[in-house]
Amino acid sequence: MTADAPPRGLVLVVEDEPAIADLVRLYLSRDGFGVHLERDGVAGLAAARRLRPVACVLDIALPALTGTEICRRLREAGDWTPVIFLTARDDEVDRVVGLELGADDYVTKPFSPRELVARVRAVLRRTAGAPEGTGLPRVVGAVALDPTRRTVTVEGAPVQLTSTEFDLLAYLMARPGRVFTREELLAGVWGYAAHAGTRTVDVHVAQVRSKLGGAGVIRTHRGVGYAADG
Incomplete structure (x- = not known):
């Protein structure tokens, strides 16, 4: 087959x-x-x-x-x-x-x-490949992300992310400080509309945070959405 x-x-x-x-x-x-x-x-x-x-x-x-x-x-x-x-x-x-x-x-x-x-x-x-606008490596605190190599490290130690988790983190880190709604993240990272369910975004954010350990990069803005530290 x-x-x-x-x-x-x-x-x-x-x-x-x-x-x-x-x-x-x-x-x-x-x-x-x-x-x-x-x-x-x-x-x-x-x-x-x-x-x-x-x-x-x-x-x-x-x-x-x-x-x-x-x-x-x-x-x-x-x-x-x-x-x-x-x-x-x-x-x-x-x-x-x-x-x-x-x-x-x-x-x-x-x-x-x-x-x-x-x-x-x-x-x-x-x-x-990396989403549009995320081509340059970024470092926020102990977290380093390289979109070209698609790698993430925390204090030099590699962190294994799924492709979706990586692109969510890359999308936010490429635009530090900007607050995105869940609907905007679904469209920008997943490539489809909000009817798919914004709970997907919350679960992936939680997974990324868990894998990064104490390296807090993604911030929750209650009632709005998420942003990465600058």
Whole structure:
């Protein structure tokens, strides 16, 4: 099921509903991606490790091994391949848990296949390069961020961020002192409108803060949004 020499790279789709899996494959293939399908979590995890895809689209409620467990095991092994959850679960707890495990985005069923493709492309754009206006390295206190190398250090020690976490931090640090609303951050970093849910921003900010430890860089402005120290 893997396309030959895909121009955009190979996307792993792990989905146990054949109709949905085929629909996702069709739209990703039309957009120039190679697609490899798996039907259960154990096979999906093995494929992720073996094929090294450019991105993974994971259902959460999979046989044998859940999508969240696949994501957790990949992250624990140091694999930061972008992960997008495709799930029927619209419960906030499921979405937050997925993001806290290191997922980059999520799409809930029923969904627009075109939107899913757009989300995959947006995640890959963030992985491939720094957002506009963030090209120069920045240092705030003990935190140093290099957009070109896509590295973050705290007092010289490397910090591992997901592609989305990195771009959120880079976006804020490139504009120190400016307060962004959650809607502005969704548009600027994620590349889509606020109807996707601003809770996503809060979870990612919390994750970045946790990984930076005591190096406080992102400030909360109650009732407004977030800003990076100057």
